[in-house]
Amino acid sequence: MVSGDLKLRIKNLKRYEVSSRDNILKEVLKNQPVDRALPVIDIPVTTTPLEWIEALKVRLDLLHVTVHEVTDYAAIKTILQQEAIPQERTVTTIAELGDVSVYIENVKEDAHSLEDVDLAIIPAHFGVAENGAMWVTESLIQYRVLPFITQQLAIVVNKKDIVYNMHQAYERIAGTQYDFGVFIAGPSKTADIEQSLVLGAHGPKGLTIFLLD
Amino acid sequence: MHSTITNHADAAINFNLDEPRVDWHDKTLWFIREKRDLASHAIPEWEQLREYASQIKNNVLSNLSQYLQDFEEKAKANGVIVHWAADAAEHNQIVHSILKKHQIDRMVKSKSMLTEECGLNEYLEHNGVEVIDTDLGERIVQLAQEPPSHIVLPCIHWKKEEIGELFHKHLGTKKGASDPKYLTAAAREHLRETFLTRRAALTGVNFAIAETGEFVVSTNEGNADMGAHLADVHIACMGIEKIIPKQAHLGVFLRLLARSATGQPITTYSSHFKKPQPHQEVHIVLVDNGRSVHLGKEDFRNSLKCIRCAACMNTCPVYRRSGGHSYHNAVAGPIGSILTPNFDMRANKDLPFASTLCGSCSNVCPVKIDIHDQLYKWRQVLMKEGLGPTTKNASMKMMGWVLSKPALYDISGKAARMVLKYTPFVVSNKLNPWYKQREMPAPPKESFKEWYKKNRG
Numbered sequence: 059m060v061s062g063d064l065k066l067r068i069k070n071l072k073r074y075e076v077s078s079r080d081n082i083l084k085e086v087l088k089n090q091p092v093d094r095a096l097p098v099i100d101i102p103v104t105t106t107p108l109e110w111i112e113a114l115k116v117r118l119d120l121l122h123v124t125v126h127e128v129t130d131y132a133a134i135k136t137i138l139q140q141e142a143i144p145q146e147r148t149v150t151t152i153a154e155l156g157d158v159s160v161y162i163e164n165v166k167e168d169a170h171s172l173e174d175v176d177l178a179i180i181p182a183h184f185g186v187a188e189n190g191a192m193w194v195t196e197s198l199i200q201y202r203v204l205p206f207i208t209q210q211l212a213i214v215v216n217k218k219d220i221v222y223n224m225h226q227a228y229e230r231i232a233g234t235q236y237d238f239g240v241f242i243a244g245p246s247k248t249a250d251i252e253q254s255l256v257l258g259a260h261g262p263k264g265l266t267i268f269l270l271d
Numbered sequence: 272m273h274s275t276i277t278n279h280a281d282a283a284i285n286f287n288l289d290e291p292r293v294d295w296h297d298k299t300l301w302f303i304r305e306k307r308d309l310a311s312h313a314i315p316e317w318e319q320l321r322e323y324a325s326q327i328k329n330n331v332l333s334n335l336s337q338y339l340q341d342f343e344e345k346a347k348a349n350g351v352i353v354h355w356a357a358d359a360a361e362h363n364q365i366v367h368s369i370l371k372k373h374q375i376d377r378m379v380k381s382k383s384m385l386t387e388e389c390g391l392n393e394y395l396e397h398n399g400v401e402v403i404d405t406d407l408g409e410r411i412v413q414l415a416q417e418p419p420s421h422i423v424l425p426c427i428h429w430k431k432e433e434i435g436e437l438f439h440k441h442l443g444t445k446k447g448a449s450d451p452k453y454l455t456a457a458a459r460e461h462l463r464e465t466f467l468t469r470r471a472a473l474t475g476v477n478f479a480i481a482e483t484g485e486f487v488v489s490t491n492e493g494n495a496d497m498g499a500h501l502a503d504v505h506i507a508c509m510g511i512e513k514i515i516p517k518q519a520h521l522g523v524f525l526r527l528l529a530r531s532a533t534g535q536p537i538t539t540y541s542s543h544f545k546k547p548q549p550h551q552e553v554h555i556v557l558v559d560n561g562r563s564v565h566l567g568k569e570d571f572r573n574s575l576k577c578i579r580c581a582a583c584m585n586t587c588p589v590y591r592r593s594g595g596h597s598y599h600n601a602v603a604g605p606i607g608s609i610l611t612p613n614f615d616m617r618a619n620k621d622l623p624f625a626s627t628l629c630g631s632c633s634n635v636c637p638v639k640i641d642i643h644d645q646l647y648k649w650r651q652v653l654m655k656e657g658l659g660p661t662t663k664n665a666s667m668k669m670m671g672w673v674l675s676k677p678a679l680y681d682i683s684g685k686a687a688r689m690v691l692k693y694t695p696f697v698v699s700n701k702l703n704p705w706y707k708q709r710e711m712p713a714p715p716k717e718s719f720k721e722w723y724k725k726n727r728g
């Protein structure tokens with residue numbers, strides 16, 4: 059049972075909220091300066107896609123990312139099998155890799171059950187050469203928390219899906235549908251203790267990227 | 272370690288009692304400033320990007336009421352619940368009411384300077400809600416019962432041995448251990464358990480997009496995502512000035528933000544939250560807390576363009592040698608010194624004087640805020656209001672302190688010449704309170720330090 063006092067407080071709070079919205083908007087409208095136009099963003103890219111891939115590899119190296127250039131999924135499987143550690147929990151959201159790890163698709167399990175995942179292998183829509191960031195959306199990972207909660211992360215991206223900079227990146231994203239999307243650039247990290255870089259703050263301690271022909 | 276002195280001069284004098292430590296603090300921040308320089312020089316279009324960012328933000332300020340309504344409409348259509356808070360008290364009440372509705376009394380929080388500004392942690396703790404900060408630096412200062420001293424690097428003033436001691440006490444790490452890897456691993460374990468058991472997560476917001484209703488949160492650690500994705504309730508709190516018009520503008524801001532902050536080309540994670548997960552509630556709290564009034568002040572509204580990169584703090588000779596706590600506010604340094612007087616002119620009257628007006632802050636600011644001009648204008652306002660320096664008060668003490676520290680002007684090489692070129696030391700009226708006693712130099716033939724050394728006696 060809600061006490062009378064609490065009811066009154068909730069009522070007050072509600073009134074506060076409705077009027078706050080209108081008051082804030084009124085005050086903002088009154089005080090905002092005369093219109094200033096938006097700029098037209100025009101940053102031409104002069105380099106070629108081949109150069110972008112080279113730039114990406116240099117950037118990923120600086121981000122402590124392990125890079126494998128591969129021609130097909132069979133090559134990825136071979137590398138995974140060579141590096142596989144028995145008893146580790148490996149999951150993937152890539153159907154082609156379903157026989158070297160557990161393929162998760164539309165699993166209705168609680169996301170918390172992923173807490174003991176050792177390695178997750180996911181695809182990316184595209185990558186960005188200038189900063190090493192990979193664009194990943196919810197539909198590619200099933201669980202939003204998957205690329206964060208796993209101890210190690212591997213991302214597969216097609217070489218033809220590399221752009222140079224973030225302006226091109228948002229051109230690609232424009233008009234696409236996603237409920238959640240994230241740029242991932244390297245493993246989780248922190249330098250909060252005396253500026254010493256430590257990988258694996260809360261998310262993955264390591265990131266591997268497969269660049270697929 | 273944390274003092275509660277509320278004027279910059281006294282706090283700075285206190286901070287300077289330990290000279291080697293001040294040198295260390297100074298060098299650490301200068302190192303970050305240098306990383307910022309390297310990262311920005313690697314981008315030929317850097318100045319163009321700053322200009323775009325500045326123009327976009329000018330457009331935002333001039334159309335804010337419409338953008339706020341667009342954002343609200345889109346966010347609601349995405350299934351997000353939108354709240355409006357006039358001030359800190361209302362913000363805190365809203366957050367608390369959401370938690371109460373779900374009968375939640377334990378929450379994780381990722382970095383949000385707004386909640387620091389509003390005093391949310393204290394409010395919730397008084398109301399029986401436990402809040403755990405999950406950014407490593409913030410967790411460290413939280414365990415030490417201190418506020419962050421820097422908006423990007425909350426525990427930049429802590430030494431690893433002290434953090435080792437703190438963790439030994441609170442997390443049971445080995446006595447005397449101070450290896451950052453070992454300490455970070457301990458925090459990871461402790462916070463992982465926390466993430467897995469909390470039903471509510473609060474995050475800040477770096478950018479909110481009017482066009483799509485999504486909001487973007489940038490972290491290196493992944494703590495915002497670990498909290499938000501595992502929680503039944505995600506509350507995102509933002510100042511109303513965080514809106515940007517279009518998704519494409521993120522291209523400009525994400526290129527500038529991390530490079531300006533730490534010299535990284537982008538943070539590890541840039542998460543775009545659009546719709547809640549099934550069975551999840553997402554709330555956005557839009558907070559005014561003085562911003563709408565601030566918007567009406569022509570001379571000072573530009574400071575609302577700030578994207579909280581902290582470049583102006585890292586480059587500021589006074590910040591580096593006085594520490595974040597000496598600014599007695601959630602946002603310290605040059606930007607804090609021009610934001611906080613809008614909020615409470617009397618309580619923060621000392622801060623516009625906590626500067627050499629060297630202009631380095633304005634030169635690095637990615638959204639081109641005229642920071643040092645605003646500092647100077649605040650001095651004019653404070654003088655008019657009778658809050659300026661007199662021989663006795665804190666502001667004068669501040670000027671005295673700045674002048675007694677030649678190191679504040681000891682900027683090496685090219686930077687010095689560049690800075691001196693823009694140095695408004697020549698301003699010679701009573702608004703530069705120490706002008707009266709001292710001859711101003713004629714830049715740039717002679718460095719200020721050299722001049723000062725010659726003329727000190």
Ligand code: SF4
Pocket residue numbers: 531576577578579580581582583584606632635636637638639640642
């Ligand atoms: S004022 Fe400019 S430099 Fe300072 S934190 Fe804000 S955006 Fe960064």
